[in-house]
Amino acid sequence: MSKAINEYIETNKGRFLEELFELLRIPSVSADPQYKNDVIRTAEAIRVNLIAAGADNVEICSTAGYPIVYGEKMIDPKLPTVLVYGHYDVQPADPLELWVFGPFEPVIKDGKIYARGACDDKGQMYMHVKAFELMMRTNTLPCNVKFMIEGEEEVGSTNLGIFVKANKEKLKADVILISDTGIIANDIPSITVGLRGLSYVEVEVTGPSRDLHSGLYGGAVANPINILCEMIAKMKDDKNHITIPGFYDDVEILSAEERAEMGKAPFSLDEYKKALSLSDIHGEEGYTTNERNSIRPTLDVNGIWGGYTGEGAKTVIASKAYAKISMRLVPHQSSDKITKLFSDYFESIAPKSVKVKVTPHHGGEPVVTPSTSVAYKAASMAMETTFGKKPVPVRSGGSIPIVAMFKSELGLDSVLMGFGLDSDAIHSPNEHYGVFNYLKGIETIPYFFKNFADLSK
Ligand code: BES
Ligand code: MN
Ligand code: MN
Secondary structure (H helix, E strand, O other): OHHHHHHHHHHHHHHHHHHHHHHHOOOOEOOOHHHHHHHHHHHHHHHHHHHHHOOEEEEEEOOOOOOEEEEEEOOOOOOOEEEEEEEOOEOOOOOHHHOOOOOOOOEEEOOEEEOOOOOOOHHHHHHHHHHHHHHHHOOOOOOEEEEEEEOOHHHOOHHHHHHHHHOOOOOOOOEEEEOOOEOOEOOEOEEEEEEOEEEEEEEEEEOOOOOEEOOOOOOOOOOHHHHHHHHHHOOEOOOOOEOOOOOOOOOOOOOHHHHHHHOOOOOOHHHHHHHOOOOOOOOOOOOOHHHHOOOOOOOEEEEEEEOOOOOOOOOEEOOEEEEEEEEEEOOOOOHHHHHHHHHHHHHHOOOOOOEEEEEEEEEEOOEEOOOOOHHHHHHHHHHHHHHOOOOEEEEOOOOOOHHHHHHHHHOOOEEEOOOEOHHHOOOOOOOEEEHHHHHHHHHHHHHHHHHHHHHOO
16 A cells, blocks of 8 residues: 555655645635635635546535635445544635745745745645545455535634534544644654633723824823723733633642653653743643643633724823633633623723723634544554654644534544644644645545544454
8 A cells, every 4th residue: 555655656756745835825814804705715616626636516605704615525425434633724815924935826935935834835735635536546444434525724714613513414424634733743653632712802902092192191091002001911810821711620630640641752842942032931830831832721812903003102091901811721721601701801890981892703612632542543553654753742722613513513533643743833823834744744644534434344
């Protein structure tokens, strides 16, 4: 089997890259309505690619937002079915001036593909389309496969949630396979076994009904920007614990053994600091860096604005101040409950001199996936074959909101077999994805299918 896989990849890798570049050239930014036609065009391109790879019943399923591309190859109803999930939408590319190459003009430099979405998630999603093509052309597809590729992951997957609830029969499968996460390093493979949930809110603080002269009024009225900063500062104590009452009530507490097991994953604090140009790290007292970014919840301001931010100085007290705040959640916290606790607390600490408003955005539930299942074993063995090393199970700090819903609505576990690196700069300027990782993914996926089919017998 390995000879056929390697030969097929060797012969076709130039085309695999060229086809991915075509997708990367379309700016499928789901957050920005300006790109509406491009997002829709990307769904159409994926439809065409799935058909070309050999999928049947390929359709563009419209939703209240961007479409979901579905396709399948059912070879035998008695065989197991793998449902592949991925997303074709990408994050906005700004700030544009920090990109060395255009975000939608992919180039390869030093073995890396530079483009928005190269890793998250067009590159990783497309590995599955090409691995499927490989299995079709080499007559090695060992079980049934369904594809569900969405266009709203980066904006919360709300419409996919509705689609999943309404299409349980269509989506019937034995496992969900996703490449939208990462590995520790190219010589240290890992499989993600946990994702954090998310509660995302926007806050507005209003002081006076109009902007004021900061000399005539300064000192005598509440400045909403100052107040907002004070309120945000009150959300953490000097140990960096979050102070919202009840925030930690449901947080899963790991045993000393579990934490010790986690601590075995290779990690260098010096390299971590160096990679980010940090002279020191920062976080909740009593936890390691890897615990802080995976098994512990967070509260972070993602954006804050108000008043005058143009050239020079304007002496003004703004009428309003705003912030966007995200809280990453861990098992067994609930996104709705945390949003409510946040709103209550934010309102309770607001001084009488201002009015506040909290608007919830999308949320998502945390998830832990099993590392003892047949599907996990299939992924672990596949990576061991192609990397020459057994992958380490790790919990990630990122979120993929639909994964918890796959479990709650379809009763299906997901295998998070991603191939990205933390240094790929997803969501940042100069996002990139290693050609090595792209081809390694295409090589590993057929082994997953084979192992899963064999172990399911
Ligand atoms: N693929 C990422 C999530 C991810 C990346 C998980 C690396 C683990 C490792 C996904 O596209 C993403 O960015 N999700 C958003 C969630 C959202 C916008 C609701 C996130 O985590 O911020
Ligand atoms: Mn993603
Ligand atoms: Mn993303």
